[in-house]
Amino acid sequence: MTATTATTELPTGPSDAAETVAPAPDDAAAHTSVSPTARTLWRRSRWYLFTALALLLVGLLIAGISGQSTFPALDPRSGDREGTLAAVHLLEKRGITVRTVDTERDLEAAVRTPGATVVVPRSDLLSTAQLRRLAAVPRGEGRLVLIAPQQPALDQLMPGSRVAGQTEGPANLVDTLTTPAGCTLPEANRAGSAELGGLTYLRGADDTGCYARHGHPTLLHRASGGRETVALGTGDPLTNDRIAEEGNASLALGLLGSRPQLVWYLPDYSAPAPSVARKSFTDYVPAGWYWATLQLAVAAGLAALWRARRLGPVVTEPLPVVVRATETTEGRARLYQRARAHGRAADALRRAARHRLAAALGIPATTGDVPEAALCAAVAARLGHPAADVQQVLYGPAPTDDAALLRLTDDLDALERQVRQP
Incomplete structure (x- = not known):
């Protein structure tokens, strides 16, 4: 053996x-093989691949079309109606250096810098602890501009001033209309009438009130030595769609261009505070994607059932060669x-x-x-x-x-x- x-x-x-068994000769096996070839698999699955690709492209297109602007309101980089890119261009033509910061540390450093105007467009989104830390920062000889500040911001940064109507109930909000300056503030006098509105305020002992509506100013100015603080009831006169109206451009240049540097504080307000628990990946998935996944799973199941019924049961076949x-x-x-x-x-x-x-x-x-x-x-x-x-x-x-x-x-x-x- x-x-x-x-x-x-x-x-x-x-x-x-x-x-x-059925190991036929080479020529016979080539003609009688029942194993699917690459060409057969491509012919069977190409329509499914084309359909999946088309759905993917349509989904990306819809997501791109329906996506909103990445810039919030009063963003100096935004050319939208509510952006402030036009005002920034006017300031840059006058030699003003404009930059943005997005961290609390950079904001405090900008407030310390002499000869800088710092704009905080959404002070109402700052926490009380953040406002308290900002108020404790030693300020240089600059200007701090608060746009539509609420009472917590006034208590920390302009103590003694109040939002009109805050003690009796909701704050007094007025429409944005052409309003005369009515005060001795040089920037307001040069601008003349401007479109002001939004929040109205009760002046503190050291405040200058301008652009009064219903007896309450919509702009407060406080000066202490070389440090100035401005509360503006609305950011409308600074936006791209209103900058050319009335004296809005002159007012914007006066309030924001009094110092050689302009610093705009633009943090990610949507980010959670450090004390808030971190979100998982699934928390950022829109709810609609779960329904889309369920629909795709149902469609895949129906397609599998359809193909199974179409193919039918396995059929035995006599082998062509006996060895x-x-x-x-x-x-x-x-x-x-x-x-x-x-x-x-x-x-x-x-x-x-x-x-x-x-x-x-x-x-x-x-x-x-x-x-x-x-x-x-x-x-x-x-x-x-x-x-x-x-x-x-x-x-x-x-x-x-x-x-x-x-x-x-x-x-x-x-x-x-x-x-x-x-």
Whole structure:
């Protein structure tokens, strides 16, 4: 017996001798293969891929169209109606340096800088602790401009001033209309009438009130040495769509251009405070995407059901070529030999030998394999050999090389031959 046949799995019964398989010749296999090719898979799935790509492009297009401006109101970088880019251009033409800061540390540094005008457009979104820290910063000889400050900001940055109507209930909000200056503030006198409104205020002892509406000013100015604080009831006269109306441009240049530097505080107000728990990724996913995912899952399920019904059940087909079972056995033996699977080959040989010996001795295989104790005892009694020797041949350890596998094959052949012809 050669090394090739030694690794061959022996037939396990009479039916194996008539085993039929379908390894047709090369030309026939090329024409009768039922495995899908790359071309077939592409033909079947291309419409699904095109549909998914189209949905993705439409979703991106809708997201891009429906996306809102990235700039908030009164942003000096924004050219929208509510932006202040036009006022910034006018200031830059006069030699004013304009920059933006977005951190509290930079804001405090700007407030300390002499010769700087600092604009806080959304002071109502600052916490009380932030306002208290800002009020405690030693200020240089500059100007701090608060746009539509609420009472908490006034208490910290302009103590003594109040929002009109705040004590009785909601603050008094008035429409933005052309209003005369009506005060001695130089910037307001040069501008003349301007479009003011929004919040109205009650003046403190050191305040100058301008542009009064219903008896309450919409602009407060407080000076203490070289430090100035301005409260503006609305940012409308600074916006791009109103800068050219009345004396708005002159007022904007006067309030924001009195110092060589202009610093605009623009933090990310949507970001959570440090004390707030961090959000997970799913918190930032819009609710509509969950419904879209559910709809896609339902559509995928329906498509799978449709394709399954279309393909139908598996249909058996007679094979075009009949070959001998020994060819399959030899092919498997060559695979074992190439993989150096000595243990797998030995296990196949032993299992086949055990089944043939059990059939010859009348021992039933109740669980798919032959009972070890019964088979070893029957073979030992038949041949008069020790049961341990029989067990070593039929159930021993796996061989580690080709020579040991050949010896095991010879021992199995001899054992089976002696049992059949004692």
